[in-house]
Amino acid sequence: MKSDELDATLDSFGDALASATRVTPGNALRPEDIAKDGVKPSEQIAQYALRLGDDSLILSQRMSHWVSRAPELEEDVALGNITLDLLGHARSFLTYAGLAWDKTEDDLAYFREEEEFTSLHIVEQDNGHFGVTIIRMLLVATYQHLLYTALMESADETLSAIAAKSVKEVDYHRDHAIQWTIRLGLGTEESAEKMRHALEILWPYIDEMFTDEPLHDQLEGVAVRPSTLRAAWDQEIAGVLDEAGLEVPNVPQAMCKGRQGEHSEYMGYILAEMQVLARKHPGATW
């Protein structure tokens, strides 16, 4: 069978590219384009892109566990969308970072050791019940929304382009999390209690998101200095929690050094699961 004949038999029922869930919307920047046409970033820019990519990758990996387990079917679709968006952002950032070291997104995702991952502790936290997942989404998506909005002004064109694509998607994640936070905060006594609990167990990982590093000093005008996002984030979160009848919990901040590759006990399991197949067949194409 020739390849066009094969195409015809496989396509005979419609559009082979039609997924209701677009893997990459229309003409948006794709990781494949970055790999092909991207300009090689400096070592520092690559390190910065790696941080953002790792955050999205690990969060997406966590979120993907919800597929086929959501509280209702509509939510299965919504959580799947969000998982897919995050994975898309991760792929773009990792592909770009990898150009500095002649590595692909898959080299970075599957063949790095735990201490080489630079993600924040909050993204590796357990999904918990639906309320925990929603609060984590609220805290992280609000942060990423501010971050990408600022990053659109980056002097680095690729970072700014990835941010411009991603900002619209994290805005949807943020909105989705806000709607649920309000619904569950004001729904029943049980749901309010679960949301208070979710805030308590996740709040210790907030400070790490806003910690500046020497890397940010070296990337003036290119990277976004995390501390500059804090005031706006505090204000936004306070507003949402207030509307949901919830409060910022009074809990100490955890000592976290995710950016230096020091992770929680969760991370080993996350990576073991994510990397197992790829590592069993090194050098294979899929």
Add this chain to the structure above:
Amino acid sequence: MAATTQNDSQLSAVPSYEQEQAQARFDAIIGDDSRIEPRDWMPEPYRKTLTRQVSQHAHSEIIGMQPEANWITRAPSLKRKAILIAKVQDEAGHGLYLYSAAETLGTSRDELNDQLLTGRAKYSSIFNYPARTWADMGAIGWLVDGAAIANQVPLCRASYGPYGRAMVRICKEESFHQRQGFEILLSLSRGTEAQKKMAQDAINRFYEPSLMMFGPPDDQSPNSKQSMAWKIKRFSNDDLRQRFVGMIAEQVKVLGLTLPDPELRFDEETGKWLHKDLNWDEFMAVIKGGGPMNSQRMERRRAAHREGAWVREAAAAYANKQAQSEVA
């Protein structure tokens, strides 16, 4: 529900002139190849058959997410992971379209869901087999979604409007599903020895169950005739099955792999594809709940429902409060 009760009493009574008229209108619509819409009168057995078929189809989409969800976290490349998430998420969407179509026949989504969770409703038995390796993502896409397409394309012309229209949307996406599965197998078949072996093993395991997705042989499928008379179904089980097997017999050559069927051949005389006898005893055993995964599939669905109860209750309570404050 009101409509159902009304129709029941219509049926049990001696046919009145109005009922005969209604039946004649229904017959004329079917005869014209036109479509029955929710507001039209329809015979009760037609409504029941469709409700069962459409809801079973919806349940299959939902349970069918599980074997593939099983590999999302372990997908061996980020691109494959993204495609697989998109695919599985499409299936949730298909479930939604189909539940909506089923609801237009007068049974609520809650009731349909309850039928699934309590085991009163069935779903496609193929999802009771485990997805043991990554290559199963290929075999499921190529063979299972492929068989689903072959079954579903004729359903786009089903006589019940909402069902036919749901199928049009679904079929568009199913082609993407089949292709991504084929591409997974193609990459494996061009890969290392271990990958090739994995691909062949997956095809060996899914070949027969996928052929059985078309349902029992025609002479053992008593309801098929009526479904065809109502123009819900357009082709017989055996006819669809032989067409499908002919298609994959060609496609498997591109993979450089084989189908586990020494009897498979095209019969010039009848112009049909012939395949080996299928293990219908196993099929029936799986339908009755004895497949390797029936218990897990059901429990996963029940667990999601149970663990999500507080979320749905809270959402309903919140919506209530909102509605009240709007009135106030």
